[in-house]
Amino acid sequence: MPETPAPLTTGAVDAVLAWYEQSARELPWRLPEAGAWGILVSEIMLQQTPVVRVLPRWIDWMARWPSPADLAAAPTAEVLRAWDRLGYPRRALRLQDCARAIVRDHDGVVPHGEDALRALPGIGEYTAAAVTAFAHHDRAVVADTNVRRVIARAVQGDPLPARSSTAAERSRIAAAVPEDVPRSVRWNQAVMELGALVCTARSPRCEQCPLAAHSCAWVAAGKPAPQPGARRTQAFAGTDREMRGLIMAQLREHGAVAVTALDALDPTDPARVARCLASLLVDGLAVREDGRVRLP
DNA sequence: AACCCGGGGAC
DNA sequence: GTCCCAGGGTT
Numbered sequence: 001m002p003e004t005p006a007p008l009t010t011g012a013v014d015a016v017l018a019w020y021e022q023s024a025r026e027l028p029w030r031l032p033e034a035g036a037w038g039i040l041v042s043e044i045m046l047q048q049t050p051v052v053r054v055l056p057r058w059i060d061w062m063a064r065w066p067s068p069a070d071l072a073a074a075p076t077a078e079v080l081r082a083w084d085r086l087g088y089p090r091r092a093l094r095l096q097d098c099a100r101a102i103v104r105d106h107d108g109v110v111p112h113g114e115d116a117l118r119a120l121p122g123i124g125e126y127t128a129a130a131v132t133a134f135a136h137h138d139r140a141v142v143a144d145t146n147v148r149r150v151i152a153r154a155v156q157g158d159p160l161p162a163r164s165s166t167a168a169e170r171s172r173i174a175a176a177v178p179e180d181v182p183r184s185v186r187w188n189q190a191v192m193e194l195g196a197l198v199c200t201a202r203s204p205r206c207e208q209c210p211l212a213a214h215s216c217a218w219v220a221a222g223k224p225a226p227q228p229g230a231r232r233t234q235a236f237a238g239t240d241r242e243m244r245g246l247i248m249a250q251l252r253e254h255g256a257v258a259v260t261a262l263d264a265l266d267p268t269d270p271a272r273v274a275r276c277l278a279s280l281l282v283d284g285l286a287v288r289e290d291g292r293v294r295l296p
Numbered sequence: 297a298a299c300c301c302g303g304g305g306a307c
Numbered sequence: 308g309t310c311c312c313a314g315g316g317t318t
Contacts, residue, residue, distance in 0.1 A: 046313040053304070053312090087302030094315085124315045144313045164297060192313065201311060202307080233310050236302080245302050283301090 020190030077295035094122030146195025157217030256294035
């Protein structure tokens with residue numbers, strides 16, 4: 001049995017909550033009028049996409065499709081155009097599928113409970129917990145990349161969280177969430193914000209950190225640097241992911257294009273273009289008809 | 297657990 | 308060029 005690090009003290013939690021009251025960003029999906037659906041939409045858009053890029057897309061999106069029923073009834077081609085360049089456009093398809101499932105199975109209302117949420121397309125462990133905490137104000141263990149980093153540093157003393165989560169990490173994150181429900185909701189929001197604004201991946205602002213006066217295991221350990229190359233980001237240039245994005249950009253701009261015209265996207269490798277087009281058709285992000293390709 | 301899935305901006 | 312971003316789904 002490995003030794004369990006000391007959990008955060010009540011004083012440390014209080015300090016983070018006080019910091020949040022003073023430092024939280026004013027984001028539109030944090031306003032009461034955003035509603036559970038607006039919060040759910042924001043969480044899907046924010047999967048692997050920074051806040052500043054989501055903001056304008058979310059505002060337009062919610063003005064256009066304020067309810068699950070509105071999005072469920074929208075033409076998918078319009079949904080993909082509105083998604084614009086947020087990336088991973090399969091998220092847009094899943095979000096519309098999610099809206100349709102909510103209409104079909106939940107009377108058009110975002111369901112309560114992490115199990116019911118996780119059953120919806122595009123909603124995994126993190127998003128189910130986030131909607132539960134931020135939309136329904138129930139206790140949940142929210143573990144996004146920000147929370148994982150704060151806990152890895154403050155509790156474990158590691159410079160960055162591991163690539164994939166472990167049961168032990170889950171346990172540490174859960175142990176930090178207060179039992180009191182309203183307090184747990186604020187903690188989840190606050191620790192996420194702390195990771196986003198202060199305890200950042202690179203160049204953390206430790207002088208602004210509310211935990212500095214309490215305890216941070218990483219600072220106590222002398223702020224060891226992460227192992228170089230330990231993260232290993234995915235390549236992008238020359239990959240299928242890049243080509244799929246180029247094809248989708250063509251479809252968003254022109255609506256439909258000749259299949260033969262797509263070869264111009266990479267004249268040196270027609271096989272790559274064909275492979276990526278095929279995968280987009282399989283994913284339902286594009287439709288082929290009469291030698292042309294268009295949005296679904 | 298490892299891999300695939302966009303795109304952009306900071307360094 | 309590298310790394311990061313309120314992850315999810317598939318194998």
